Amino acid sequence: MNKKTAYPTSLFLKMLKEDGVEEVYLASGLPKNQSLPGKAISADQDKSAGSPALLDLQAKALQCTLCKELAAKRKNVVFGSGSTQARLMFVGEAPGHDEDDQGLPFVGQAGQLLTKIIESIGLTREQVYIANVLKCRPPGNRQPQPEEILNCEPYLKRQIELIQPKIICALGAFAAQTLLKTDTPISRLRGKFYDQGNLKVICTYHPAYLLRNPGEKRTVWEDMKMIKKELENFE
Numbered sequence: 406m407n408k409k410t411a412y413p414t415s416l417f418l419k420m421l422k423e424d425g426v427e428e429v430y431l432a433s434g435l436p437k438n439q440s441l442p443g444k445a446i447s448a449d450q451d452k453s454a455g456s457p458a459l460l461d462l463q464a465k466a467l468q469c470t471l472c473k474e475l476a477a478k479r480k481n482v483v484f485g486s487g488s489t490q491a492r493l494m495f496v497g498e499a500p501g502h503d504e505d506d507q508g509l510p511f512v513g514q515a516g517q518l519l520t521k522i523i524e525s526i527g528l529t530r531e532q533v534y535i536a537n538v539l540k541c542r543p544p545g546n547r548q549p550q551p552e553e554i555l556n557c558e559p560y561l562k563r564q565i566e567l568i569q570p571k572i573i574c575a576l577g578a579f580a581a582q583t584l585l586k587t588d589t590p591i592s593r594l595r596g597k598f599y600d601q602g603n604l605k606v607i608c609t610y611h612p613a614y615l616l617r618n619p620g621e622k623r624t625v626w627e628d629m630k631m632i633k634k635e636l637e638n639f640e
């Protein structure tokens with residue numbers, strides 16, 4: 406689908422336009438015969454929807470106290486949200502203040518930008534699955550500690566096993582390096598697919614980084630176009 410269209414006034418698309426991007430893909434502009442990845446569920450369902458195994462996993466995470474400091478200071482465990490049958494999954498670093506407050510991933514300013522990024526390839530948040538490496542907020546938004554990543558990684562691994570996405574987009578260095586088991590900088594990891602068994606991982610900049618560095622918006626757009634093209638193989 407290479408449909409030329411008028412630009413919505415969303416932040417991300419506006420930024421893309423300013424940078425000379427001529428094509429975008431709108432959720433509302435999908436051809437009738439084009440199937441969408443995943444089965445959508447409503448936003449108010451998404452905290453509890455899923456297979457029994459996923460619900461069990463969520464219940465375990467909600468009780469988890471493996472990271473003593475995070476468990477003591479969190480308001481909510483932010484397990485994940487979206488379609489449990491999604492073909493595309495986004496994985497970020499950890500909840501921030503707004504996410505901890507609401508118990509949902511990517512709901513702050515960076516989350517709003519992620520929504521626009523998802524919409525830029527013709528999807529909605531309800532058609533993808535969104536989670537983080539850490540399910541609990543590091544106090545003061547400090548960086549996740551290695552032992553916290555080790556503690557929480559089994560939850561993410563099991564989420565991936567149960568949802569079975571075809572593509573995972575790692576948002577930012579922590580997610581990319583955790584998923585790919587590397588310490589290579591995100592700038593060198595992005596822009597290509599990595600085969601991981603039955604799925605592919607692609608890495609791009611975290612939306613929070615993009616807010617601070619709008620000059621990288623075009624780079625993220627290039628990564629999103631690769632995802633869009635790859636998803637067409639699964640339609």
Ligand code: SF4
Pocket residue numbers: 466469470471472473475476482539540541553556557560
């Ligand atoms: S971050 Fe993960 S492992 Fe640590 S307490 Fe929260 S749910 Fe448990």
